[in-house]
Amino acid sequence: MCVAVPGKIIEISGDIAKVDVLNNICEANVKLVDAKIGDYILIHAGFALEVMKQDMAEELISIFGELEEDGNEDPRTGKD
Numbered sequence: 034m035c036v037a038v039p040g041k042i043i044e045i046s047g048d049i050a051k052v053d054v055l056n057n058i059c060e061a062n063v064k065l066v067d068a069k070i071g072d073y074i075l076i077h078a079g080f081a082l083e084v085m086k087q088d089m090a091e092e093l094i095s096i097f098g099e100l101e102e103d104g105n106e107d108p109r110t111g112k113d
Contacts, residue, residue, distance in 0.1 A: 037077035038097065039090040042070050052076065055097060 073090035
């Protein structure tokens with residue numbers, strides 16, 4: 034299964050943007066979208082697929098955070 038993730042653009046140089054994705058900085062090609070610094074984008078396989086509204090991006094980031102917390106729980110106790 035493939036998942037696209039939201040991130041916030043912090044720098045752009047040509048077609049490549051540095052993007053904050055869940056507190057990790059990665060690069061994404063933004064040639065397919067009209068994006069600027071400060072925009073949230075949806076990234077898949079190193080490419081920006083769309084520019085997102087901030088509230089939708091923050092909601093997805095929150096969901097990813099919840100999934101990460103659930104993944105860190107001990108299934109026997111329900112605790113970290």
